Structures are given as C-alpha cells and as structure tokens.
Amino acid sequence: MEDDSDYEDSYVASDVEDYPTSEDGDYGYDPQTEPEISMRRAAYTVLSEEELKLRQQEALQQVMQVLSISEGEAVRVLRHCKWDVNRVNEEWFADTEALRDKIGLVDEQPTGSGRRKESCGICFDEFWVSEMHAAPCNHSFCRGCWKGYVHTAISGGPAVLSLRCPLPDCSAAVPAALVTAVSDPKHREKYHLYSLRSFVEDNQRLEWCPAPGCENAVEALHEVSNEAMDVTCRCGSSFCFNCKEEAHRPVDCETVKKWIIKNSAESENLNWILANTKPCPKCKRPIEKNQGCMHMSCSQCKHEFCWLCLASWQEHGERTGGFYNCNKYESAKKRGDYDAESLKREHARVSLQRYMHYYQRWAENDRARSQALSSKAEANDKKLEVLSEFVATPTSQLKFILDAWAQVVECRRILKWTYAYGYYRFGDNIPDEDTAQKQQQGFFEFNQGQAEMFLEKLNGVVEKDLDNLVEEFKREPGLSEVAPDGSVFVDQASSPERQAVWSKFREQLIGLTEVTRMHFVKLVQELEKGLDQLLAFYSEQPEAEAEAEVEPAAVSTAEASGSATPAQQATAKAPKRSKRSRISSRAAADKASNSAAAFSLQEADSELEAEAGYWQCRRCTVINRDLNSQSCSMCAQNRRGPISAS
Amino acid sequence: MTDQASLLLKKQLKELTKRPVDGFSAGLADDVNLFEWNVTIMGPPDTLYEGGFFNALLSFPNDYPQSPPTCRFTSEMWHPNVYTDGRVCISILHNPGDDPHGYEVASERWSPVHTVETIMISIISMLSSPNDESPANIDAAKQWRDDREGFKRKVARIVRKSQEML
Numbered sequence: 001m002e003d004d005s006d007y008e009d010s011y012v013a014s015d016v017e018d019y020p021t022s023e024d025g026d027y028g029y030d031p032q033t034e035p036e037i038s039m040r041r042a043a044y045t046v047l048s049e050e051e052l053k054l055r056q057q058e059a060l061q062q063v064m065q066v067l068s069i070s071e072g073e074a075v076r077v078l079r080h081c082k083w084d085v086n087r088v089n090e091e092w093f094a095d096t097e098a099l100r101d102k103i104g105l106v107d108e109q110p111t112g113s114g115r116r117k118e119s120c121g122i123c124f125d126e127f128w129v130s131e132m133h134a135a136p137c138n139h140s141f142c143r144g145c146w147k148g149y150v151h152t153a154i155s156g157g158p159a160v161l162s163l164r165c166p167l168p169d170c171s172a173a174v175p176a177a178l179v180t181a182v183s184d185p186k187h188r189e190k191y192h193l194y195s196l197r198s199f200v201e202d203n204q205r206l207e208w209c210p211a212p213g214c215e216n217a218v219e220a221l222h223e224v225s226n227e228a229m230d231v232t233c234r235c236g237s238s239f240c241f242n243c244k245e246e247a248h249r250p251v252d253c254e255t256v257k258k259w260i261i262k263n264s265a266e267s268e269n270l271n272w273i274l275a276n277t278k279p280c281p282k283c284k285r286p287i288e289k290n291q292g293c294m295h296m297s298c299s300q301c302k303h304e305f306c307w308l309c310l311a312s313w314q315e316h317g318e319r320t321g322g323f324y325n326c327n328k329y330e331s332a333k334k335r336g337d338y339d340a341e342s343l344k345r346e347h348a349r350v351s352l353q354r355y356m357h358y359y360q361r362w363a364e365n366d367r368a369r370s371q372a373l374s375s376k377a378e379a380n381d382k383k384l385e386v387l388s389e390f391v392a393t394p395t396s397q398l399k400f401i402l403d404a405w406a407q408v409v410e411c412r413r414i415l416k417w418t419y420a421y422g423y424y425r426f427g428d429n430i431p432d433e434d435t436a437q438k439q440q441q442g443f444f445e446f447n448q449g450q451a452e453m454f455l456e457k458l459n460g461v462v463e464k465d466l467d468n469l470v471e472e473f474k475r476e477p478g479l480s481e482v483a484p485d486g487s488v489f490v491d492q493a494s495s496p497e498r499q500a501v502w503s504k505f506r507e508q509l510i511g512l513t514e515v516t517r518m519h520f521v522k523l524v525q526e527l528e529k530g531l532d533q534l535l536a537f538y539s540e541q542p543e544a545e546a547e548a549e550v551e552p553a554a555v556s557t558a559e560a561s562g563s564a565t566p567a568q569q570a571t572a573k574a575p576k577r578s579k580r581s582r583i584s585s586r587a588a589a590d591k592a593s594n595s596a597a598a599f600s601l602q603e604a605d606s607e608l609e610a611e612a613g614y615w616q617c618r619r620c621t622v623i624n625r626d627l628n629s630q631s632c633s634m635c636a637q638n639r640r641g642p643i644s645a646s
Numbered sequence: 647m648t649d650q651a652s653l654l655l656k657k658q659l660k661e662l663t664k665r666p667v668d669g670f671s672a673g674l675a676d677d678v679n680l681f682e683w684n685v686t687i688m689g690p691p692d693t694l695y696e697g698g699f700f701n702a703l704l705s706f707p708n709d710y711p712q713s714p715p716t717c718r719f720t721s722e723m724w725h726p727n728v729y730t731d732g733r734v735c736i737s738i739l740h741n742p743g744d745d746p747h748g749y750e751v752a753s754e755r756w757s758p759v760h761t762v763e764t765i766m767i768s769i770i771s772m773l774s775s776p777n778d779e780s781p782a783n784i785d786a787a788k789q790w791r792d793d794r795e796g797f798k799r800k801v802a803r804i805v806r807k808s809q810e811m812l
Contacts, residue, residue, distance in 0.1 A: 121759045122654075123654050123657075123711075124657055144650065145758060148711075148758065149712060149758055151712075152709065152712035152713065156741070166758050167759055168738075168754070168755075
C-alpha cells in the first residue's frame with residue numbers, strides 16, 4: 001500500500017542513525033535531525049501539511065475503490081473508523097447496512113424534474129428545484145438556507161464533519177461536496193482545516209508536532225503502543241509520541257508526568273511551610289522563627305506565645321519553671337505529645353531537601369541544554385567560517401564540531417531525565433537491610449556520574465578549548481592578520497605546526513564525542529532494561545567495571561593539564577607547550593576511548609553498528625559499509641584500536 | 647441574516663394568524679419587534695395542566711432559524727423541565743453545536759426546519775409528559791417522582807392562578 005516514490009523527502013529515522021547519510025554516501029551533518037540514542041527501533045515519518053493531504057487523499061482513493069463509494073461517503077466511513085483503512089474494510093464487510101445506517105449514508109434518492117417550483121422547508125419561499133440543494137436523501141432546501149445551516153455548523157467546530165440533513169427525522173450525512181459548494185471561501189477553508197485535523201487527530205498513528213508554529217505531523221510506522229517513543233520533527237523539536245511531552249527517553253511517560261506535575265505543584269511550597277514554620281496558636285497564620293528567643297509575638301494578631309510549647313506567654317511564668325526554661329515542652333515530649341508532629345516536620349524537611357537536590361540538577365541540565373542549542377546555532381552561523389579560514393579547511397569538513405554540539409544537546413536531555421528517574425526510583429530512605437536496592441542505587445549513580453563526567457569533558461572541549469584554540473591562532477603572527485575592518489587575512493598555506501595542533505584537536509573531539517555517546521547509550525540501555533537484570537549481568541564481569549573506574553582519573557588529569565594552559569601565554573613559545581599538553585590529553589582520550597570501547601562497550605558498539613549497517617572510523621570519520629572489515633577503507637585506522645597519529 | 651430572520655418570522659406570524667393552531671395562540675410582544683413573541687399556551691386536556699392559560703415569551707436570535715429561540719414562562723409554572731425563573735429546558739431548543747454526544751440524538755436537537763408551531767407542539771407535549779431524567783427544576787422533579795399528590799395540588803394552584811389572571 002505504500003508507494004515509496006511518493007514520499008521521497010520524508011525520511012525514516014531510526015534511533016541508531018546518529019549520522020544521517022545522504023544518498024551519495026557522503027556523510028554530513030543534517031541540521032534537521034539530532035542524533036538520538038536508543039536501542040529500540042522507533043520508525044516514523046515526518047509529514048508536512050502537503051504530504052498529509054496526499055496521505056489523506058490516498059486513503060480516500062483506496063476506500064473509494066475497494067468499497068465503490070463516493071468520496072463524500074468515503075470521508076464519513078474513514079472518519080468513523082479513525083482513518084484506519086483496515087478497520088474500514090472489516091466493519092464495512094461485516095455489516096454494510098449497519099455501518100451505513102450508523103454514519104448516515106443513504107442511497108441516492110431520485111430527483112424530480114428541475115422545471116418546477118418547490119417550497120424550501122426552512123424559509124418557505126418558492127424556488128426552482130434546479131436551484132435547490134440536497135443531501136443524497138433529496139430533502140431540498142434553498143441555497144441561502146443551506147449556506148446559513150452550513151456556516152453555523154462550521155462556526156460550531158469540528159462536529160461539522162458529521163453534519164446531517166437539517167430535517168430532524170432524516171439522518172443523511174451532508175457530503176463535503178455540498179458543504180464546499182454552498183459555503184464562502186473563509187468557511188470553506190475552515191472546513192478543510194477541520195477535515196485535515198480530523199485525519200491527524202482521529203488517527204492513532206499520527207500526532208501533530210507540538211512545537212509552536214510547526215505544522216508537521218509525525219506518523220508512526222508500526223503499531224502504536226502505550227510506551228514512550230521519542231521522535232524528532234523536521235522542525236528540530238523532539239517529543240514523545242505517546243505523551244506529547246518533550247523527548248524523555250529512557251524515562252517512562254508516567255515518571256515524566258509525575259515529575260512535571262510535581263515541579264509545578266504548590267505542594268512543595270506547602271512542604272516548605274510545614275518544615276520551617278509553626279502556625280500562630282491564635283490566628284493560625286504560619287510563622288517562621290527568624291530571631292533567637294522563644295518569646296514570640298505574632299506580627300499579625302500580636303498574640304504572644306512560647307515557640308517551644310505554643311502556649312500563651314501569659315501562663316508561661318513560674319508555673320512552668322521560669323520564663324526561659326520551658327520544661328513543659330520537655331515533659332510533653334516525654335509523654336509523646338509532640339513526637340508525631342515534630343517527626344512529620346522533620347520528614348517534610350528531609351524530603352524537601354531531597355527534592356531540591358534532584359530538581360536543581362534537572363533544571364541545570366535543562367538550562368545547559370538550551371545553552372548548548374544556542375551555541376550550536378552560533379557555531380553553525382559564525383564560528384565555523386572563522387575557523388575554516390584559520391585552519392584552511394572547508395566548513396563541510398568541520399561538521400564534526402556541530403556533531404559534538406548535537407551530542408551535548410542530546411546528552412543533556414537524557415541526563416536531565418535521569419534525575420527525574422532517580423528521584424522516583426529510589427525512595428526517601430532506603431533501609432540498610434535492602435542491599436539490592438542500595439546496590440542498584442549505587443550502580444545507577446555510578447553510571448550517571450560516568451556519563452556526566454564525559455559530557456562535562458566534551459562540553460569543555462567543544463566550548464572552551466575550541467575558543468582557546470581560535471584565540472591562539474589569532475595571536476600567531478604571520479599566518480593571519482586582522483585587517484582594520486575586522487576581516488581576517490589568512491595565509492592559506494598554514495604552517496605544518498598549526499595543522500598538527502589542529503588535527504590533534506580534531507581527533508580528540510571526534511573521539512570524545514564517540515566515547516560520550518557510548519556512555520549515554522549504555523546509560524539509556526541500562527535504564528530501559530531495568531537495573532535488576534543489569535546488576536546480575538555485571539556482577540559476572542567485575543573486571544569491566546574496575547577498568548571503567550580507572551579511566552576517569554586519567555582523563556581528568558589530562559583535562560587539568562590541558563585547560564591549565566592560559567591562552568594569554570600562547571606566544572611564540574606557547575605552541576610547543578600547548579602541543580605537549582594536547583598530546584597528553586590526546587593520549588588520555590585515546591586511552592579513555594580504548595578502554596571504554598574495548599571493555600564495557602564493545603558489545604553495544606557492534607550491536608549499534610550492525611543495526612545501523614555501517615561503522616564510522618573514529619579517526620577520519622568516514623562511513624564504512626563493510627561490517628566485517630577491521631580497518632578503515634579511507635585511512636586504514638584499526639576499527640577498535642587506539643587512534644593512530646596521522 | 648437579520649433580514650432572513652425577519653422575513654421568516656413575519657411569514658410565520660402571518661400564517662399563524664390566518665390559520666391558528668390548536669393549543670396555543672401567538673402574537674408579537676411589541677408591535678415593532680419581530681424577535682419577541684408572546685404566546686399563550688392552553689393546558690393540554692387530560693393532563694394536570696388542563697384548563698390553565700400560561701403566558702410565555704419567545705425570544706428569537708438574529709441568526710434565526712440557524713439558532714433556536716429561547717422560551718420563558720411569564721406565568722407561574724411548576725414543572726420538572728422548567729427552571730424556577732420560567733426558562734423552558736427541552737432538547738429541541740438546544741443548539742446542535744453544544745451537543746457533546748455527537749449525532750446520535752441530533753434529531754432531537756435544534757434544526758432550522760423547526761417553526762414556532764413545532765416548538766409550541768414540543769412544549770405542549772412536555773407539559774403532558776415531564777421528563778424527570780434531566781430536570782431543570784430539581785424540587786419539582788423530586789416532588790413529581792416522590793409526592794405525586796403534592797405535585798398535583800401545586801399544579802392545580804397555578805392553574806387556578808392562571809385563570810384568575812385572564
């Protein structure tokens with residue numbers, strides 16, 4: 001039923017296609033897609049308004065041919081069956097009469113001769129029959145009354161799509177052709193809009209892109225389940241097909257919903273009030289104690305009372321053992337009067353703090369993601385061109401920087417949601433006996449930490465290090481001169497030294513992007529598989545974990561030495577020095593990518609590559625189609641080995 | 647729209663004066679305004695309302711007949727489907743647009759083919775058979791269901807009152 005040639009420009013994105021390839025096999029950055037990380041296949045198509053109309057028309061044609069009915073009837077039948085062609089066939093052939101009856105399809109009634117006059121049933125004026133209109137039931141009304149009837153119905157909303165003959169006892173459906181024939185252009189447009197919207201909104205496999213101003217829809221290419229499914233529209237926004245919130249894999253829709261409600265709910269304010277205030281015993285307004293002494297006076301009702309026992313200050317004299325020795329509280333506490341209350345207070349305080357912990361991290365990553373998005377746009381707009389002049393490389397060869405940014409954006413999004421996941425997955429207080437739970441929490445937090453560390457590193461390299469590098473290039477005399485008008489004159493034959501520094505940086509960034517991606521792939525996989533299974537799996541492979549634990553140290557040292565080179569010192573001497581530090585960071589990154597890939601990720605690697613149908617060289621980034629070859633067809637780099645110097 | 651509405655109302659008024667329909671009489675509330683009608687409904691025979699003469703005000707919207715008029719009793723009324731302020735609540739006076747159930751009950755909703763005559767016939771039939779499923783006046787509905795004698799007494803009183811008003 002699908003004719004591919006009709007939908008050439010709709011693309012099918014599967015989650016593993018991190019580097020969309022264009023038809024000529026040349027890999028390139030496609031700004032319409034963000035790399036996505038997931039193991040499950042999520043096949044979908046993005047459809048523009050035009051394509052939607054085409055699809056709708058196609059479904060109509062199909063139904064019209066199979067059932068031999070008119071277009072107007074086909075619209076009704078399809079709408080009734082939620083635009084599911086299979087369901088139409090099923091219902092139609094199961095009981096044609098019942099279905100026709102239900103949706104108001106009546107057999108065409110014979111029309112009388114046009115050469116006589118008849119009275120319109122609404123305005124009671126006489127009209128030539130030929131000038132009157134009727135649904136297939138042949139209850140004629142004049143054009144003016146039809147117009148009024150149809151316009152009122154259109155103004156009433158999408159229910160106009162199931163408009164019936166005005167006669168109360170007649171259930172005949174008013175065909176779209178009649179509606180469009182009698183309505184004016186403004187209403188007609190609205191009617192068509194409703195019709196298109198019905199195609200998307202009633203259809204379970206179609207969803208509108210929720211981004212403001214975007215008119216595309218996303219079509220799922222397989223049976224829709226109630227599970228989270230991240231899709232990316234052509235407008236660049238990612239959302240979950242199931243719940244329409246922003247993309248939130250690997251966390252499930254339920255958790256996201258709870259988290260969003262929690263973030264907006266007033267309940268957290270209440271928690272704070274409960275944890276930090278006591279109600280005035282007289283007027284019951286919440287009071288926060290902000291000064292030392294226990295003698296409180298309510299700022300609202302002027303009631304004076306003791307903060308500890310909440311009794312009126314008047315009866316707080318000798319009887320209670322002195323004004324400032326409130327033993328009433330102690331004895332009451334001994335009796336257990338206040339225990340429940342103060343426990344509740346304490347509990348509220350702890351849970352509020354816990355929520356703040358997760359929320360802050362969620363919110364920070366959210367912010368960082370927006371920043372990364374704008375940085376990516378900035379890089380695309382300006383930075384790449386400047387850089388391309390400095391290093392004598394065409395901007396098309398600098399796409400790896402955009403890839404790195406895209407990776408940062410995607411990872412920030414995943415990381416953000418892992419905090420919501422963490423908040424709900426592990427309770428307030430895990431009892432010490434529950435070792436499994438403790439272990440899982442530790443394991444989750446370790447992986448989260450690992451992924452986060454690589455992400456921070458990647459973010460640092462693509463942002464700060466790159467800026468520093470550009471600064472450095474600018475300062476180097478002879479090679480480039482900044483003219484008074486701000487334009488840069490560049491000696492195209494850049495020095496070999498600069499080329500070396502540049503290619504080191506390039507390799508480092510590409511390697512790091514890949515390693516970060518792998519770490520997040522792993523994190524997503526783990527959360528989707530469930531922690532229980534994973535713990536069992538990893539407890540059989542203790543070495544891999546140990547290995548993974550060693551590498552962070554190496555990388556962070558490298559980072560320290562790398563970024564410790566102040567950009568200002570990059571004078572004539574500096575290149576040498578910075579080169580050395582870069583080499584050490586390169587080595588560390590190599591080591592990191594090696595150990596990561598070699599041990600814990602090798603399997604995920606192969607799996608991903610098999611699914612994608614290619615593997616990408618980590619050195620020159622070329623796409624290798626031969627999954628069995630172990631060395632790059634372009635530069636002979638070993639597929640899994642350390643990245644060799646160029 | 648207004649033109650069409652005035653023409654149609656004028657036509658219906660003429661028709662009703664020429665050939666009155668049993669059970670009610672109709673006329674303009676104000677001679678210059680075609681959109682406000684006074685109707686007098688005779689309590690249908692063999693019902694609790696028999697013998698009564700109930701006045702009601704029909705107000706037509708500008709886009710009549712695309713939208714339904716509203717009907718409000720000016721005489722005192724005690725009926726499960728009449729609000730305490732006299733407004734009549736029957737399905738044919740409801741716009742099809744605000745029908746949440748779609749077309750299933752569309753035939754009971756407003757349609758431009760309805761006329762003053764068909765509206766009045768519906769109201770008269772409402773008087774003879776109250777619908778206590780969706781009451782407008784809950785007290786009346788409750789009494790209709792639980793205390794039929796009390797309901798009868800109350801209706802008899804308003805019937806008498808309406809006769810005195812003549």
